[in-house]
Amino acid sequence: MSASDPQQTGDGREGVADRPLPESEAPPSLHSADPRKGGQAPGAPRHMRVLAGLVLALGLVLALAHGLLSRTVEDLTVQREDRRALVSLHALTDLVERAEGSGDAARAVVSAWQDQMRAGSAVRVIAFSGIKLEASTFPEDVGDKAAPRRLAREEKPIYDRGQRLRTAVETNQEEGGARKAELETELLSNGGRQVSAPVEVDGSVVGMVEMATAPQAPAPKPGLGPLLLWWLVPLAACAGASFVVRKQGLRVVASVVAFAVGLGGYAAYSLRTLEHEVRESQEVVAAQLRTMAERAATVLAEQQLPAEPALRPGHWDADEFRRPLGLVSPAGEVDAAVLAERVEEVASGVRRTFGGLAVLGLAVLLFIGMGGLARTVETVVEHRQAYLYIAPAMVGMLVLVFFPFFYGITLSFTDSNLYNSSQPLSDTWVGLRNYVEILGDFTIAKRGSDGALVFNYLNFYYTLFFTVVWTVTNVAIGVSVGLGLALILNVQGLAMRPVYRVLLILPWAMPNYITALIWKGMFHQQFGVVNHVIRMFGGQGLAWFDSPATSFLTALTTNGWLSFPFMMVVSLGALQSIPAELYEAARVDGASRWQQFTAITLPALKPALVPAVILSVVWTFNMFNIIFLVTDGEPGGSTEILVTQAYKYAFQRYRYGYAAAYSTVIFGILLLYSMVQNRLSRATEAA
Amino acid sequence: MLRSRREGMPHWPLHVVLVGFTLFTIYPILWVLTIAFSGNQSLAIATLPEAPTVMDRLRAITPWPETWSFSNFVSVMTDQPFAKWMFNSVVVALGTTVLGVFLACTAAYAFSRFKFPGQRTGLMAFLVSQMFPGTLMLIPLYIILVQWLGLGSSRLGLIIVYATTSIPFSVWMLKGYFDTIPKDLEEAALMEGASVGRIFWTIILPLAKPAVAVTALFSFMTAWNEFILAATFMDQEEMYTAPVGLRFFVGGFSQQWGYFAAGSIIVSVPVVFLFLYLQKYLVSGLTAGSVKG
Numbered sequence: 001m002s003a004s005d006p007q008q009t010g011d012g013r014e015g016v017a018d019r020p021l022p023e024s025e026a027p028p029s030l031h032s033a034d035p036r037k038g039g040q041a042p043g044a045p046r047h048m049r050v051l052a053g054l055v056l057a058l059g060l061v062l063a064l065a066h067g068l069l070s071r072t073v074e075d076l077t078v079q080r081e082d083r084r085a086l087v088s089l090h091a092l093t094d095l096v097e098r099a100e101g102s103g104d105a106a107r108a109v110v111s112a113w114q115d116q117m118r119a120g121s122a123v124r125v126i127a128f129s130g131i132k133l134e135a136s137t138f139p140e141d142v143g144d145k146a147a148p149r150r151l152a153r154e155e156k157p158i159y160d161r162g163q164r165l166r167t168a169v170e171t172n173q174e175e176g177g178a179r180k181a182e183l184e185t186e187l188l189s190n191g192g193r194q195v196s197a198p199v200e201v202d203g204s205v206v207g208m209v210e211m212a213t214a215p216q217a218p219a220p221k222p223g224l225g226p227l228l229l230w231w232l233v234p235l236a237a238c239a240g241a242s243f244v245v246r247k248q249g250l251r252v253v254a255s256v257v258a259f260a261v262g263l264g265g266y267a268a269y270s271l272r273t274l275e276h277e278v279r280e281s282q283e284v285v286a287a288q289l290r291t292m293a294e295r296a297a298t299v300l301a302e303q304q305l306p307a308e309p310a311l312r313p314g315h316w317d318a319d320e321f322r323r324p325l326g327l328v329s330p331a332g333e334v335d336a337a338v339l340a341e342r343v344e345e346v347a348s349g350v351r352r353t354f355g356g357l358a359v360l361g362l363a364v365l366l367f368i369g370m371g372g373l374a375r376t377v378e379t380v381v382e383h384r385q386a387y388l389y390i391a392p393a394m395v396g397m398l399v400l401v402f403f404p405f406f407y408g409i410t411l412s413f414t415d416s417n418l419y420n421s422s423q424p425l426s427d428t429w430v431g432l433r434n435y436v437e438i439l440g441d442f443t444i445a446k447r448g449s450d451g452a453l454v455f456n457y458l459n460f461y462y463t464l465f466f467t468v469v470w471t472v473t474n475v476a477i478g479v480s481v482g483l484g485l486a487l488i489l490n491v492q493g494l495a496m497r498p499v500y501r502v503l504l505i506l507p508w509a510m511p512n513y514i515t516a517l518i519w520k521g522m523f524h525q526q527f528g529v530v531n532h533v534i535r536m537f538g539g540q541g542l543a544w545f546d547s548p549a550t551s552f553l554t555a556l557t558t559n560g561w562l563s564f565p566f567m568m569v570v571s572l573g574a575l576q577s578i579p580a581e582l583y584e585a586a587r588v589d590g591a592s593r594w595q596q597f598t599a600i601t602l603p604a605l606k607p608a609l610v611p612a613v614i615l616s617v618v619w620t621f622n623m624f625n626i627i628f629l630v631t632d633g634e635p636g637g638s639t640e641i642l643v644t645q646a647y648k649y650a651f652q653r654y655r656y657g658y659a660a661a662y663s664t665v666i667f668g669i670l671l672l673y674s675m676v677q678n679r680l681s682r683a684t685e686a687a
Numbered sequence: 688m689l690r691s692r693r694e695g696m697p698h699w700p701l702h703v704v705l706v707g708f709t710l711f712t713i714y715p716i717l718w719v720l721t722i723a724f725s726g727n728q729s730l731a732i733a734t735l736p737e738a739p740t741v742m743d744r745l746r747a748i749t750p751w752p753e754t755w756s757f758s759n760f761v762s763v764m765t766d767q768p769f770a771k772w773m774f775n776s777v778v779v780a781l782g783t784t785v786l787g788v789f790l791a792c793t794a795a796y797a798f799s800r801f802k803f804p805g806q807r808t809g810l811m812a813f814l815v816s817q818m819f820p821g822t823l824m825l826i827p828l829y830i831i832l833v834q835w836l837g838l839g840s841s842r843l844g845l846i847i848v849y850a851t852t853s854i855p856f857s858v859w860m861l862k863g864y865f866d867t868i869p870k871d872l873e874e875a876a877l878m879e880g881a882s883v884g885r886i887f888w889t890i891i892l893p894l895a896k897p898a899v900a901v902t903a904l905f906s907f908m909t910a911w912n913e914f915i916l917a918a919t920f921m922d923q924e925e926m927y928t929a930p931v932g933l934r935f936f937v938g939g940f941s942q943q944w945g946y947f948a949a950g951s952i953i954v955s956v957p958v959v960f961l962f963l964y965l966q967k968y969l970v971s972g973l974t975a976g977s978v979k980g
Contacts, residue, residue: 379804385883386801390809393794393858396851401816404827411826485708488701495698502963503709506716509962511912513930514951517937518715521722521944527731529718529748536744561715569966624821625914629934646822651919656826663823670818 046248046371053368054238054255058231058262061361065263066227068353069270073277077219080281082185083317083325084288085195089211090316091292092123093197098305101199101207102127102134105303107147110135112299116291120192120214125199126151126162127207134207162208165198169205178321185320191215197322222273230265234258252369259365260358267354274346282327282334282342289313412661418654434661457637458645460665467621467641470555474620475613477560482567483605489568490575501572508565516629519558523630548638551631555639559626563619567612574608575601614677618670642666717750723948726756730944759949769950771925772932775842776911776954779928782846783853783910788903790850791857792895796887798858799865800873810862813855825919832920840923848920849910857902864898865891901968908958908965929954 092113099105102125110123114137117123124136124147133155136147151159161184168180184196192215199207238258242251293313300307315324327338367373380387412435414428438460445462448454455462485504489497507515522529523544531541544550578600586596624643627633633640633648640648646666650659721732733747763769797803798810828848838844868891876886892899914930921927927935933954936947 383801383803386797386803386806389793389797389801389887393790393854394809396790396847397813397816397854400828400831400848400851401819401824402812404824404831405816405819407827407830408823481708485705488705491698491701493698494701496702500705500709504712505963505966506959507712508966509959510716510955511930511958513912513914514719514933514955515715517934517947518719518951521730521937521947522715522718524730527729529732532744532747535739536741536748561712618818622820628915643820643822646820647825647915650822650826660823660826663820663826666820667818667823670820674818 046251049371049374050242050248050251050255050369051235051239053365053373054235054258056368057361057365058234058259060364061263061357062227062231062266064360065266065270065354065357066222066224069222069273072274073222074219076274076277076281078216080284081213081216082193082195083281083285085193085211085213086183086197086318087285087288087292087313087316088117089195089197089209090318090322091296091311091313092211093199093209094311094316095296095299095303095305096125096199096207096209097201098300099303101125101201102129102132102148105305107135108303109299109305110137112302113295116295118214122212124158124210125207126158126210128162128166129206131159138212158210161196161210162198165196165208166205169198169200172321178323181320182322183320188212222270226266226269230262230269233265234262237261252366255365255369256362259361263354263358263361267350270354271347271350274350275343278343278346279339282339285317285327286334289316292316408660409664411657412664414657414660416657416660418656428657430657434658435665437658438661438665455638457633457640460662463640463642463645464669466552466639470552470623470627470641471617471620473556474559474563474623475616477556478563478567478616478620479609479613481560481564482569483571483609485564485568486571486575487601489572504568505565507562508569510562512562513625513629515562516558516626519554519561520630523554545631545634548635551634551639555626555630558630559620559623562626563616566616567609570608570612571605574605578604610681617673621670642669714750719948719951721750721752721948722944723759723952724755724757725752725945726754726758728943728945730942759945760953763946763949763953767946768925768927769929769932769946769953772927772929773953775921775926776929778842779845779849779917780907780910782842783849784903784907786846787850787853787857787906788899791854791861791902792892792899793887794854795858795861795865796891799862800870810859813858817855821915825915828916829919838920840921840926842926845917845920845928846910848916849913850906853906853909857906860902860905861895861898864895868894901965904961904965908961911954911958 092109095109095113096106099109106125110125114121114123122136122138124138124141125134126132127134131151133141133147133149133151141147165182165184168182171180172178172182182198186194186196188194192213194210194212196208196210198205199209235258238255241254241258245251245254290313293311296311296313299305300311317327318324327335327342410425413431414425415430415433416425416428420428441459442461443456444459444465445453445455457463488494489500523531525531525541525543525545528541528544530544535541542550544554582600583596586600591599621641622643623641624647627639627641627644628647631639633644637645637648642662643666646659646662649655649662653659718732722730725732731747732750733743733753735743735747739747798806832844832848833839836844838847872890872894873886876890881889912930913928914934917928918931918934921931924935929950933947933950935941936943936950
């Protein structure tokens with residue numbers, strides 16, 4: 001077999017002789033990575049470092065490669081078995097169709113078919129007219145349950161499956177495409193598989209054929225021999241080389257070469273294994289096709305079924321839309337060109353994977369070999385107390401803050417959604433599509449049929465515009481009201497100041513989700529207090545959440561209510577820190593009140609107010625609770641801000657990837673904002 | 688009588704403005720009190736007759752219940768699972784406080800007292816992490832916590848998330864305070880041969896008690912008031928926290944405003960007083976750290 005070939009080739013001979021060496025050397029070399037002994041001392045420890053790097057890097061990479069290879073081989077085996085089952089099913093379906101899908105002829109076909117199947121397999125034929133089980137070789141369908149009979153109530157899932165297939169076929173015919181799967185495959189509880197195909201007679205689906213296959217033998221695992229060989233031989237070679245070579249640089253080069261040889265060797269082995277699998281699959285399927293074609297021809301003759309049109313075995317090896325895969329020629333021969341293409345496809349996949357592994361392994365190797373690890377360990381040990389104190393917090397932050405952040409960004413390049421979130425991200429990778437969709441869509445508004453502007457509230461730029469309006473108005477209200485109240489409260493000798501202060505701070509103290517729900521209640525159309533007030537003055541109550549403008553007003557009121565106390569407290573603090581002497585002096589100099597305000601009060605407020613404004617811009621921009629709980633985007637998403645829109649995409653439309661891209665854009669905006677703000681504040685400080 | 692002695696400018700216009708604003712400010716609070724003590728579930732303060740007069744209308748907006756009753760408070764705690772939700776909130780908030788403050792104290796101490804590679808980077812990373820948008824974190828956090836760790840609808844999961852997300856703010860706050868503690872004390876202790884751990888536990892922490900207390904109270908309040916994460920992770924009704932539960936009373940088609948109002952008051956009273964006590968620390972802490980979100 002090709003799989004064992006590489007074991008006997010090339011440099012293996014001298015490597016085998018040296019094999020005990022690296023094994024006995026490896027443990028001490030691992031310890032020598034400890035910087036307290038290593039690092040400074042020339043010679044032995046440093047050369048051990050290179051070896052240790054090679055042991056780890058090559059071992060890690062080969063273990064990964066081995067795991068991937070096993071999985072791929074297993075996938076290929078499953079695929080092959082599925083194709084075999086499908087070929088058999090299609091051949092049978094073809095015959096059943098020739099027998100018009102029902103009656104004794106169909107039963108005869110089925111029983112003739114059953115003879116040549118593996119033990120544990122079974123077939124059933126369903127006819128839609130009369131909801132009948134036409135034929136069955138399932139063990140449970142014997143005695144009074146033997147076919148033909150009407151389907152029982154508990155067999156409804158079978159009938160439903162048939163109807164699904166019929167709908168799929170009809171839909172695809174109508175659309176002239178292949179969108180819905182025309183075959184169903186299901187994993188049975190005993191490990192076998194069940195495949196179902198529609199029966200078409202004169203262009204319409206009249207029934208279904210189902211075939212349950214016996215459990216498959218477990219896929220053969222790739223052996224550990226090649227793995228060990230390509231791990232130990234380069235190690236031994238490298239160990240030998242490092243005894244001869246005295247220069248550290250050359251040793252590193254030697255280890256890189258050894259690494260390349262090891263990985264390359266295993267890559268070649270994987271490539272051969274997979275190629276062999278693919279070729280064998282083709283052979284097996286082709287053989288199956290030939291057998292089935294023969295069998296079908298026999299049954300055809302036996303049952304005297306119409307032989308026109310001729311059987312087309314090539315079409316039996318088909319995908320889930322019943323389109324021929326084209327891997328096997330109609331006559332049942334392996335198509336060499338297509339096969340070569342398929343092999344090339346697999347090979348390029350293998351090359352890509354090993355390329356990635358090589359980069360990873362080289363990074364590990366060089367990191368350890370060049371002393372990066374040793375230095376890192378040294379630093380950690382030197383500052384171990386500091387790192388010990390940081391570690392718990394840092395680990396938490398890494399796992400639950402930084403990792404999710406980068407995972408989220410990765411997610412933004414995928415089409416991940418509710419239905420495929422269990423798939424690996426590489427399967428749903430869509431590159432920049434989400435970003436293009438978000439940022440490249442400029443249809444903010446279009447003319448409706450009556451000439452009026454119709455806004456597309458889901459458009460990113462509309463939401464961005466709304467968010468900016470929302471932020472600016474809120475901060476403006478917060479600052480003006482807060483500053484105004486602070487100025488009033490700061491008046492000398494004002495009675496009852498502490499009482500006002502405490503009462504005016506209350507909105508800030510209330511949990512904001514409660515505030516939001518309270519205001520939502522007060523804006524209720526029928527019973528809300530706000531509408532009562534309007535009616536009291538003779539007006540009509542408004543349906544606040546039915547138009548974007550009024551809906552915006554409710555959110556604005558709520559947020560204004562809860563955000564002015566912050567500005568007030570900040571301003572008041574700054575105002576009280578202004579020494580009274582300044583005003584005295586200004587008065588003595590004859591400054592007017594306005595002049596005092598602009599020359600003393602405002603400059604004194606600035607250091608406190610500027611950070612507060614910066615902060616409250618970010619807060620308002622991200623004010624999820626108010627929008628989510630008060631307007632909930634009503635009407636029609638017109639009052640969503642960016643963060644609530646992103647949330648809706650994730651948890652109401654379940655487009656995780658899109659929502660992640662949306663959030664990344666939001667992060668970009670915030671980052672830009674803080675950078676500009678930093679630049680500005682530095683400039684003003686310098687001035 | 689409301690005349691400023693020095694300027695001769697009257698104070699009463701200011702009082703008019705202030706009283707007006709104060710009314711606007713406390714009206715929603717009075718409204719929720721009224722609903723809570725009204726004893727029924729309607730969000731109307733008074734039922735209006737067929738042809739309401741102005742006086743009827745005025746009655747309907749006056750925050751004073753038609754009849755006083757404690758029934759909303761009693762039944763929200765007994766008939767409704769609100770007591771259970773409160774319990775969840777208490778456990779989560781206390782757990783968050785303990786875990787978050789412990790993590791933050793040790794980290795802040797290291798950032799304040801040691802010089803080590805990565806110190807500046809670490810501090811900056813903490814600061815930058817405050818800018819990560821919640822929705823971006825929410826999806827991966829959901830995947831990690833619910834799908835990988837199986838901590839969906841669990842108090843522990845929520846505690847871990849709250850504690851880690853509160854770390855940056857707490858670290859900056861505590862580091863600021865640790866920086867003000869003179870190093871002489873520690874140097875003296877080091878001379879005496881005390882270990883770093885001993886210094887931290889027996890000298891620094893007791894000295895920093897006020898800052899630690901304030902940080903702890905903030906952690907508690909943040910966890911107590913958090914809504915989005917709890918709403919996303921706790922999807923079993925019995926594991927709701929109080930905020931999610933309150934929204935449950937009046938969200939969607941549910942209109943149990945009486946329960947909501949009573950529950951809101953029970954939930955708010957402790958944090959409102961806590962807040963009033965803490966707000967002076969909050970302002971200085973926030974404005975000192977500049978941009979945080």
